[in-house]
Amino acid sequence: MITATNITKKFGRITAVSSVSFELADGASLALWGSNGAGKTTLIRCILGVCRFQGRASIGGIDVRRRGRHARALVGYVPQELAFHDDARLASAMAFFAGLRRATPATAARSLAAVGLTGHERKRVRDLSGGMKQRLALAIALLSDPPLIVLDEPTSNLDAAGRGEVVHTLRALKQAGKTLIFASHRPDEVISLADRVLVLERGRVERDTTPAELWPTEKPVQVIRLHLAMAREEDAAEALRRAGHAVHLNGDGLCVAVARDRKAEPISALALHRIEVRDIEVLDDVRFPEVQP
Amino acid sequence: MTALTATPITVHAAPARSFFGGVAAFARREFRDAIASRWFLLYTIAFTVLAVGVSFLSLSGVGSHGFAGFGRTAAGLLNLIMLVVPLMALTAGAGAIAGERERGTLIYLLAQPVSRTQVILGKYAGLATALVCSLCIGFGVSAGVLAWRTGGVGIAAYAMLVAFTALLALAMLSVGVLISVVSRRSAVATGIALFVWLALVFVSDLGLMASSILFRLRVQEIFGLAILNPMQSFKMAVIVNMNASLDVLGPVGAYASFTLGRALPWILAATVAAWAVLPLALATILFARRNSP
Amino acid sequence: MRVFRGIILLVCASACAASPPQTTGVQRRPAAAVAAMIDAAQPGETIRIPPGVYEGNLVIRKPVTIEGGGAAVFDGLGRGTVVEITVPGVTIRGCTVRASGDDVTGESAAIRVLTGPVIIESNRVEDALFGIDLREAPDSVIRDNFVRCKPLDPERRGDGVRLWWSHGCLIEGNTVHESRDMVFWYSENLTIRHNTVSSSRYGLHFMYSHDTILSHNTLSGNSVGIYLMYSNRIALVDNCMLNNRGASGYGLGLKDCDDIAIRGNAILANRVGVYVDNSPSSVGSTGVFESNMIAFNEIGLLATPNTHSNVFVANAFVENEEPATTHGRGQLTNNTFARDGVGNYWSDYAGLDLDSDGIGDSAFEPRSLFGSMLAGEPNLRLFVHTPAQRAIEFTARALPELRPVPMLIDPAPLAEPPTIASEIAETPRSPAPMAALAAGLLLSAAGTALAIGRERRALPIPEGTSA
Known part of the structure; x- marks a missing residue:
């Protein structure tokens, strides 16, 4: 699903990501692990082709730099916190993204229903709680039913109940055959969702491993x-x-x-x-x- | 949430929208956001009130004669347009990208299956439509006043005035978007936009006046330098449209009318159109090449 | 101002529609048929020409009245002069005369008069090089004719009406459209009233023609409305000069004319309202401008720097881009702008009239910094109508040391505009619905766009999901 080769990203003299390479098969799930500033978010942005970088990355065989638009059509992206025009109403935001992702209004309504946001269509984005925003982001990500979901610390702004819901949903998606890449700070999420873990430190891949190897003593x-x-x-x-x-x-x-x-x-x-x-x-x-x- | 698992997962997601489909989606959203925003309301009211005021004043003071030239109204409108319209368009354009970047919404938009070119062109088209709408309201109400107060307006001359004003607005919006792309913060972009406005409205004309005296510039040199300023090109285009020649602009205008003849209005319109196209093209290239969102 | 030209065209078109020349299904006969009728008539007899088209050239050598009844057409077939009159006492009335030759050296005309007096009345002249051409035809009457010249480039057209050495004529109620000039050479004691000239070069053009009264004429959309050259003792009364913006663009031009009286005229929306070039030129003569409305021109009054001895009194200078200026450097201070304590009304006057005597409490002394810059640097005129120009004027007002010497001094400016006698040509009312239409179109366009933009596509709620 994803092939990343020598991804390097510099901001001026600072190297945020330094020759990161990995491959991810269809249906696999990969956690990005590391402290703040280790390069998780930057790596995700590179993979999405949102910023320029050196190296190569492709999604489903499509080069993200040359044909980023088509590559991103295969991706649903969930940010740390949904950042969208605060004044927009949920329905119009949904309609906009449905338009971008060639989803019908009926699909959009189904997506909203799937994350339990039916009935909130008239609410403005600014009035949503953190959990509702993340659910909205999920609904948007799933609009066109993409095979790959990319999440950047999707639960870091949520309380325990919110986290549980998101993890539950992601687990269901994984079981349904979606490929997942997510950054996380929480071992329990990594353990329960990831097949593989990339441990990043100062932009470099320190270890490419599994949760079990990373936390041998950590048993449920x-x-x-x-x-x-x-x-x-x-x-x-x-x-x-x-x-x-x-x-x-x-x-x-x-x-x-x-x-x-x-x-x-x-x-x-x-x-x-x-x-x-x-x-x-x-x-x-x-x-x-x-x-x- | 459980409904998700019931959703059948297809292997391939819907492909990205066509290029113009994506542009249209962004344009529609930008237009909606614009007309719901405070600046649109403010500018529309300001422009309408001023345009109506100018039309009204230019018709009064004629005493019992009941005659007023549309030329006089147009001259008054011309001054108003050259002050207000560039200000509207420059500041509207300046907020386009920088604002989204500052709020963090840009990255989320770029993570969708769209290209940066689509984003910038869509935003430009949406804002342009909103601006032209705002101008139409102002001109429409003031045409109503002219219709009510007098008969001295011809629909063709008025339509050309509206068309050239719209073209000027597009040009200034294009410059505003360019400013927005290169500015990191929206306050900086607005500041630069105001500076550019001041430069185009006052500084360049005063500078050209001074240099024409100091360096004894010849008429063709003055004309050549003057039409570089889209405001001057716009003004000359409006005058040549109403008077069929630029004699009212003295030797320089007479020179232009004499040497360029029938091509003159086209050259002037092309100059303003170039201001609409080139900065936008440059903005698109710079935005696509930007290192970070 | 294509607008006004358009309006005039419209008016003319409707005039044409009112009396269309009958050409279809009518008899075509040689002009010799009319010549035969004239030969058969007694001198002084009235000949009613049967309706029809008479082709070829006609020379009238007997003092008769030709009565066309609106249905007789003389068609020159594009060759030479169509109707030529060689004896006094001829009247031509109610005829259409068209298609003269276009030979400039031969000066082909629709109607040429070689002696006077004659009466040319209620005819239509079309497709002519020269329209009505009077050569040494004194005491003639040209009344209620419509003249339109050949559709040539303006510089190649002939004159719509021309008088040459024809004193004492009455030119009344004629309409001339798209010709060169209505021109008067060496002709004195004329009466010229209620004529309309539009879309031509010079509306009324005087060359060495003295002692004449022009009143109630309307000149619009020409290069120059009325141009008097080397002509003395002429009175211009109650005329209207409107939108003359062509190559010269003067409402009224005076060149080397003595003892001119300009009274009660409306001079509106021209490039230059009044252009004074060395008038008066003789010692002891004056020019008097009294009770005129000079409004909405780019320049109200433009004069050569040596201009002197003109008197301006009780005129209204309203909303001219520049009220008064000189051609090049210099001031207008050798002219007088008040008589017996009555000056002119200036819309640019900012003073007060606290004692309510109708006269401003301070003199009107226009000192436009930009205007004085223009005098030295005419190229700067490119920058009129710009915010930069306003900025310069504002600066001059804020910094008195930058203020130039006044262009003129009106010691007794009027507080209110005086009543002007001229009935200005009725403002065309037809465009008002056009403006309303423009308003409607623009507003509905904006409204539609806004409505489409505001419409929110509601998401349909799929069945069974709410449960």
């Missing part, structure tokens, strides 16, 4: 060991199993597998049964033995 599930105030392990294990946790009794406390961001849940579950937890231990590098409760 962690094991914690609970030390109880009194010897009621059996009751506690029963209670936790009923609450849906995988439990392992190994004689030294109670080992529970929990989602990485839900480590306190077993404690509150036990508190409901008036079982007091004295201490907890997070067990890194401990693999949970396969036990059936």
Whole structure:
């Protein structure tokens, strides 16, 4: 889908992107990872052919510099924050982009409906919340049903719920066979969406790798060991199993597998049964033995 | 959001719109934005009020005679047009690209399946239509006043005045767009536009007057230098259209009428048209070659 | 001002439509048929010419009245002079005379009169090199004729009406269109009134012709409206000179004329309203301009620098681009702009009349910096009608040390424009609907564009998605 060869972009004496090369197959998804100023946004702009650069880039075999207009017809672009005339109403913005992307008004309405913005057509862009703006950007990106979606930190201005929605949508798109390129600051997004990660540092590709390799310790599930105030392990294990946790009794406390961001849940579950937890231990590098409760 | 997964994904997206289709889409949006904007309203009201005022005043003070020459009205309108219309067009053009760049909306537009040439030509066409609309309202109302107050206006002469004014507006808009392309910020673009306005309206004429005295320029040299200024070309074109010769402009005008004869109005119109075409062409080239959005 | 030429054409076209020459289905006969009728008539008899076209040249050698009744056409077939009169006492009335030769040296004419008095009345002259040509035909009457010359380049046309050594004639109610001049050579004591000359070179042109009154004539769209040369003691009363903007572009031109009285004329929208070239030229003579309306001209009054001894009183100088100036350097201060405490009305006058006596409290002394620059640098006239010109005038007003000497001094400028006697040619009213049409077209064009622009394409809501 994408072939990038030696993309180099300089702003005066500063080199923002330095001979970046990669290829991306149809249906694959690539995350761009790096600190602010590492060149993620610039690289995306180069790939889109929005700014001039040295090197070559093509989308679906179409050179973005020579035939950028036709190359971009294969791309839906979602910026960090939708920047469009604030005074424009949602319907007219949609109609404009539908015109540019040769989508019918019916398609535009379907796109809006798909991101849950039906009924907001009379609202002005400035009155939309951050999440709604990103959904509008998605709706616009998907107008002509392009095979490639390019996103530049699409969730960085959103709250947790908004992020969840966007990630959910992108996952659905990935499953539907779309190719994705996105820049992100959040490992969980990268882990849940990307097949590959380009790690950028000062414009250079430091590593071309996978999320699993990049975060070998980062597993979605962690094991914690609970030390109880009194010897009621059996009751506690029963209670936790009923609450849906995988439990392992190994004689030294109670080992529970929990989602990485839900480590306190077993404690509150036990508190409901008036079982007091004295201490907890997070067990890194401990693999949970396969036990059936 | 779930509706997305139900959308059948096609392998190939809709191809980019035809070149002129894209230009038209941008033109339509720019026109809509323009007529909904404050500057359009302000300029239209200002121009209409001034044009009506000039028409009205030029018809009064005739006492009981009931006669007034359209020539007098035209002379008054000429002064007004040469002050106001370039100001309108230059500032409107100056905001075209620089404003979008400053608000960050330009990058989003460029990420769509459009070329930079389409963007700039579309914006020019939209603004030009809005400007011509604004002029038509002003001239229309003032023609109404002339119709009501007197009979001394011929539709052909008036139509030519409107046409030449529209051409002047297109020329100045073209210069404004060029300014907009090379300016990073919209305030800078407006500043340069005002400076150019001052230069074309006052400085160049005063400078040419001074040099014609100091360097004893010959009439052909004065004429050649004068028509470089689109404002002078416009003025001469209007006068030659109403008087069939430029004798009212003294020896230089008589020289021009004598040597160029019937070609004179065409040469003058071509000069103004060149001002409409060349800066826009240069703006298009510079915009396409710009390093960043 | 093509506009006005257009209007005049329109008027003429409608005049033509009112009395069209009957050419289709009428008899064509040689002009000799008329000659035979004249031969058969008694002197002094009235001959009614039957309707028809009489082809060839006709010479009238007997004092008779030729009555065409509007339907007799004399067609010269493009050769020589069509009708020639060689005896006094002839009247030609109600005929159409057309298609003279175009031989300039032979001066072919539609009607040539070699003696006087004769009466030429209510005829139509078309396609003629010279129209009505009087040579030594004193005391003749030329009345209510319409003359239009051959469609040649202006410099190759002949004169619509020409008088040569013909004193005491009455020229009245004629309309001349697209000719060279209506010209008067060496002819004195004429009465010239209610004529209209348009789209010609000089409307009324006087050469060495003295003691004449011109009144109520309308001259429009010519190179010069009335041009008096080397002619003395002429009164111009209640004429209208309108839109004379051709090569010279004067409403009224005076060259070496003594004791001219210009009274009650309307001189409007010409390039130069009044051009005075060395008039009066003799010691002790004067020129008097009284109660004229001089308005909307590029230059109201233009004079050669040596011009002196003219008196301007109770004229209205209204909205001229330049009210008064000289050709080259110099001022108009050797002329008088007030008599018995009454000056002229100047629309450029900025003074006040606090004592309400109708006379401004301060003298009118126009000092245009740009105007004085023009005197020394005529090339700068290119920059009239520009904001730069306004800027220069504004600067001169702000900085008194830059102000030039006044072009003229009117010690008693009028506070209100005086009433002018001339009934100005009725302003053509027909263009008013045209202006309304222009207004309508422009506004509806703008309206349509705005309506299309504002229309928002609503997105249809697909079924089932709202659920």
